[in-house]
Amino acid sequence: MNTSHPDEPDVTGQATGETPGQTTGEDVTAELARLRDSIDNIDAAVVHMLAERFKCTQQVGHLKARHQLPPADPSREARQIARLRQLAENAKLDPAFAEKLLNFIIAEVIRHHETIAAGEE
Template sequence: MSDDELAAYRHSIDTVDAALVRLLAERFRITHAVGVHKAAHGMPPVDPVREQEQIDELRQLATDEGLDPDFCEKFVHFVMDEVIRNHVRIAESSS
């Protein structure tokens, strides 16, 4: 592999990484709004049924895309755990 090829691959990786960060930021903006809504309506910060449905769907998507579903589930749990922490903080600050 030439240095130019490696540089092109690295540029592509950097572009994807930046897109992932932007998508995570957008996801957290949306989940913050959900947390505010839940707190305003006395809803619990966690919806275990919704969480499991989402994990099941994303595991299947990971499999369809040739990714390790266990890895993807760990990633999703990492993100969801942070969302739940944020929802709990929002609920505590509104009570």
């Protein structure tokens, strides 16, 4: 499919005698509902992936606290960001957005690590 072409070519404007490319109000509502269902499914998947991710980072946090390792790890983070930017580019996701998102998640993780470290001091 041509991604630069505005959407879903098969909505049923043709069936109701509309000019090609137009949709009826009902079609628009149905199409919007279809897309939103997909978005909701993806969001549920992401929430569950992130729940699993925090389980991993909680374990990292306990490991670091027990061995007096610093909560943040700039060289690891730099490698993660470079890798994610590349993955994003391959997946046609804005690499700048992927980087901002990872930083957002890492900030939360570091907060958790600090809490864990404070608790284990």
